[in-house]
């Protein structure tokens with residue numbers, strides 16, 4: 063039976079602005095991004111192109127540029143921006159004050 | 169009931185492509201407002217430059233940039249566009265056409281321009297998923313989709329189209345094999361020798377070319393997706409994508425069905441009229457005097473003829489003409505026209521320079537040029553083609569003919585002079601635009617940019633291979649008003665400012681951070697993008713050494729991690745090995761590290777040092793600490809900064825060595841390591857002109873001579889091979905260091921981000937660099953000093969900082985582990 067839980071994974075200050083950190087879960091890595099206006103986003107750490115680690119990319123506005131071949135992936139929906147096509151799975155994430163909670167399927 | 173009678177004649181075009189829309193433009197120019205025009209197009213867009221699908225596939229261009237007529241254009245011209253609907257029936261009695269969706273329109277004049285279709289080889293499996301032609305945007309989209317997900321591509325056909333497809337797929341990261349039936353590639357445009365050069369160049373880029381190969385079948389899996397291709401000789405190649413580029417077939421179904429006379433194409437007379445006097449046809453769908461066409465230049469001529477005839481302004485006739493071919497693969501330059509492979513009564517004039525990969529063949533018959541083949545450097549193609557078309561008697565210039573226009577005139581290199589070029593010399597082959605027309609338009613309309621010239625004259629607007637010449641004409645005719653390229657090329661889409669302007673503002677307004685620059689210069693995005701942020705970070709770092717705080721989030725991962733990311737997400741570690749010299753203790757320490765951390769691969773690099781590959785991110789600080797303990801620091805194999813200084817053994821050991829090149833190299837490396845520069849910098853020092861350290865393809869190369877040292881700059885051994893140019897000859901090792909530091913600083917301060925020394929020097933000229941470094945010793949010393957000051961803050965080993973002081977520790981650890 064699957065069950066969904068909100069897990070506290072750290073505080074926003076653990077992630078540099080315009081940076082990313084990774085959460086290792088059994089199913090693989092999830093990249094947590096922090097934007098310049100202190101929003102957080104969670105996406106699988108896998109580029110839809112050739113599985114580049116998005117956590118290693120450059121974050122700008124609401125997007126991250128993949129380090130391997132520079133696809134640009136939207137943080138809101140995980141979709142590759144034009145002209146590329148593909149989608150990375152997103153995860154629900156929220157802030158309570160500076161604490162970060164991630165919704166996980168257990 | 170009121171009948172609204174349209175007083176205008178009804179003109180219907182079937183086929184919204186390159187030839188059809190050109191014909192409409194020509195008609196509008198001759199008889200504006202005379203026709204009520206309807207255009208049917210099977211593709212769901214406006215009109216685009218089909219030729220440029222190749223750069224769209226290779227991602228060198230975006231689709232938007234190749235649209236030639238957007239929906240607004242049709243509206244402005246009052247044209248009714250019915251796109252996404254193929255016409256399936258022509259009723260010649262009632263003069264109507266009807267689309268598959270049932271839309272009907274009546275016509276007084278009907279123009280067919282249905283183009284052609286890729287020819288599908290009649291082999292088993294040609295209907296599997298993943299088997300595509302290369303004709304329209306939908307094909308490109310299919311290819312890009314598969315390229316994004318899969319690895320192996322096979323292109324059947326090593327002609328123009330096939331090779332452009334193969335190159336594009338390769339640039340998308342696919343492993344590509346070209347299967348070609350004849351024994352040599354592009355045999356219709358190249359002779360054996362040029363074809364071999366081409367195959368060598370393509371192979372060097374990573375394309376596998378199998379010639380003399382006959383396809384037997386395509387093999388699919390249970391989901392009917394293609395997985396492999398089998399040849400008649402039994403060889404098999406894995407294939408997630410198969411592109412058929414073996415030829416085209418004129419699209420005649422519609423015309424044939426309507427009872428028009430057809431052979432291979434829809435038959436037309438010299439005035440482009442079909443066997444029905446109300447129906448005209450142009451483009452690849454037609455056959456004229458037994459010939460079908462596949463390049464745009466003749467189609468654009470047909471468009472003019474049919475416009476003359478339909479509007480009745482002239483009873484002109486289509487006269488077949490040769491059109492040259494070029495291959496649109498960046499970095500491979502070729503030109504071929506006419507009887508390039510000789511023939512009865514022909515003489516060949518041939519020049520080859522195999523080491524530079526250049527080959528020229530001019531075929532002459534009775535003192536007239538009848539064919540030309542250029543490979544490696546095709547800049548003179550237009551000039552030869554002009555001689556050929558004008559049937560110029562070449563007897564007086566025969567001696568210099570093979571060397572091109574610069575030599576042919578008077579046997580000396582005077583530089584191809586635009587001023588001396590005849591007004592009727594053709595510049596743009598695709599659109600048949602000659603020099604006089606371009607100069608005329610520039611003068612008449614005060615044009616000052618390439619885009620304006622394209623819009624007015626169409627020169628350089630199709631395949632783009634004459635762009636360089638059009639720019640030269642622009643510079644010649646518009647003088648000061650001309651600005652190369654768009655007025656200023658913006659750094660990226662986040663700003664309207666160019667690199668140089670941004671730098672000047674940083675300096676003038678003392679802007680000290682990325683947000684400050686973006687605010688002051690009205691950046692269009694909040695945080696910039698992956699292209700401008702690293703550039704700004706570099707400019708600030710260079711301008712304010714010691715003051716500006718490096719912004720790690722604006723650095724590409726390799727520079728942030730101080731290790732090169734590999735395709736599987738692991739990293740490589742390359743310790744610095746001064747001048748390529750090592751010793752037992754270092755080697756032992758490296759061996760220990762390899763065993764301790766179970767590092768999967770150890771390789772000697774092309775830069776004379778050792779690469780440890782496959783290190784996991786979390787292991788990096790430990791690996792670095794252990795290498796640090798043995799006295800080694802980061803080799804910065806990831807940096808936009810000094811990479812390696814290659815040396816040879818020199819006078820210390822070598823029987824030819826004239827100076828101690830090894831020590832000289834180590835000296836240079838000790839001075840320049842840790843620096844940050846617009847792009848990577850490589851150096852080398854060779855002990856004699858045999859040049860074993862390959863100094864002549866380095867950013868800064870040194871070659872020892874009996875009397876001192878030759879200093880060479882601006883070389884590149886990478887994507888585009890470029891030989892260095894001589895900067896200066898100096899006598900002492902001290903001078904080598906001084907010039908090297910001054911050169912580095914000039915490059916740091918004036919080159920644009922990501923511009924290697926080769927490109928920078930190509931832009932500003934080596935004479936400029938000399939003017940800044942040679943005559944004024946004080947100015948040189950000044951640059952030298954500024955370099956050393958910036959080095960004070962730069963020569964900090966990033967490994968030590970991270971392994972011992974916990975700098976950027978978060979980079980190496982996950983935020984949390986969740987079971």
Ligand code: SRM
Nearest residue numbers: 732740772773774775776777805850884885886887888924
């Ligand atoms: C390791 C090495 C290949 C080897 O096994 O020998 C190598 C490996 C890479 N080269 Fe190189 N190059 C290596 C020597 C060279 C050389 C030879 C030389 O330096 O004498 C050249 C041609 C010389 C030149 O640069 O002019 C070379 C021309 C390139 C280029 C083309 C540069 C250009 O301006 O055209 C790239 C692409 C780029 O920089 O954008 C590149 C890029 C790369 C990258 C960084 C690709 C990437 O972005 O991941 C590779 C990193 C692999 C890694 O993680 O280590 N590498 N690369 C060599 C490392 C030398 C070293 O000790 O640091």
Ligand SMILES: Cc1cc2nc3c(=O)[nH]c(=O)nc-3n(C[C@H](O)[C@H](O)[C@H](O)COP(=O)(O)OP(=O)(O)OC[C@H]3O[C@@H](n4cnc5c(N)ncnc54)[C@H](O)[C@@H]3O)c2cc1C
Nearest residue numbers: 183185186187210218219254255282283451452462463464
């Ligand atoms: C990738 C690529 C690279 C090329 N590179 C070069 C080059 O470098 N130099 C060069 O000179 N040429 C090049 N060509 C060839 C050039 O593009 C063609 O010669 C030119 O486009 C032909 O023009 P056309 O109008 O006859 O056909 P098209 O441009 O193909 O237009 C025909 C249009 O008619 C539509 N159509 C067909 N049937 C119907 C119907 N029944 N109803 C409605 N619409 C219909 C088609 O969908 C198509 O949009 C290249 C072609 C390709 C595909």
Ligand code: SF4
Nearest residue numbers: 372373374773774886
């Ligand atoms: S090491 Fe250099 S040549 Fe080899 S694959 Fe990588 S970039 Fe290409």
Ligand code: FES
Nearest residue numbers: 109111112114128
């Ligand atoms: S893996 Fe991300 S762009 Fe290629």
